[in-house]
Amino acid sequence: MTRRDSAARALGSTEHVEHGEALATQELPPFEAIYERYFEFVWASARRLGVSAAAVDDVVQEVFMLIHAKVHTLRDPAALRSWIYGVVRRTASDHRRAQRTKDASGAAMAAESDLAREAQPTPQELSEQSDQVKLLYSLLAELDEPKREVFILAELEEMSVPEIAAALEIPLNTAYSRLRNARQAFEERLARRTARLESGGRS
């Protein structure tokens, strides 16, 4: 059994039934139901994967075109959300690569690993948010990309660990340990930031 199969099989457990009818019925919903149910997830995921506000419409369209064309190849309907995330991930990656090629300037030749910076909301977007949201994204920016991705999927998108493992095509144990490390790293950074603020307040 492949790692993907293993993760997908784990998705069939009752632990994940809350994630939609598809899991309960083991049938794929029709396309427009997929759009209805997953539009927000696709959009938010694209933004968090470094797609700018200006480009997100095009990328989300591309994702749904691919879903429309390829969803019938999905072996396990229970893995739909994980599969969709994989589509978003690849499409966002293609988009970023195309942007770099198009721009072809020194600044635009950033390596794939520079996504941490690219994936951040713009200062203008953040300026309209609460201090808590600003702090959250500031802390997320400090995590390395694998940890940030798994943290976002688990905490912001509320995906189960088996779903995350399937989406990222990593072994289940790796997903668990990565999430544990991500949470730990996040909390440590938060504690440091809080301590710094408190000591600054006292001085």
Place this chain on the structure above:
Amino acid sequence: MTKLVPAAQELVDAGRGFLRPNAGDKARVLAALQARLGTAPEPHAAPAPSPLATPVSAGRGGKLAAVAAGSVVLGALGYYFTRAGDAPVTKPLGVVASASAAPSSLAAPVLETPVASAESSPPSPSSSPLPSADASTARRPADRLGEEVSILSRAEAELHSGRFASALRLLDEHQRKFPNGKLSQERIAAKIQALCALGRSSDADAELARLAPDSVHEGRARAACSKTPSVNGR
């Protein structure tokens, strides 16, 4: 698995709604998808009343039906979209599907607000579903995918209708225009089916070798071949 400490959890809860789309975003992207996957509806093709009817679909009935019809076509090697519409689809995706021909469950999804203003509406699709190769190469990647879907949808419709030679021509056209397209694997799978039906088993074997290792299409392509009666020369 341990949970986050309360202070961290508070941050996460506060940030969960950030970078989310609004209803206008949803309507705008849906309209653009409809434009890419289908053409303008026939004036008389008013959608049947449906709990899923929306401000968008009310005036633009049948568009998502065209999407669904295209889905049926493109899913020829699968079970999913053919389940959504039992009858074989004989119209290409670029041809408007009558709303009445589609199950009511295929109406547009609920939209909470009317479509975005005119200036944010996507451009109308071309009247021709298959622009010239020159035009297609000048298009942005997103439109290329739309054309890929369109050609493959027509090919799948031909396959369903038993016009295998015609399907093969369309698949060759796809290969010519999009040798490394995003739907190359789907094209190969469809081509295998067409070749088998035409009795060209050695050509089908050659195509089979081009499928990606562990391709999800392999089993379906083989199954389609085993079920397809040879209609050599059709």
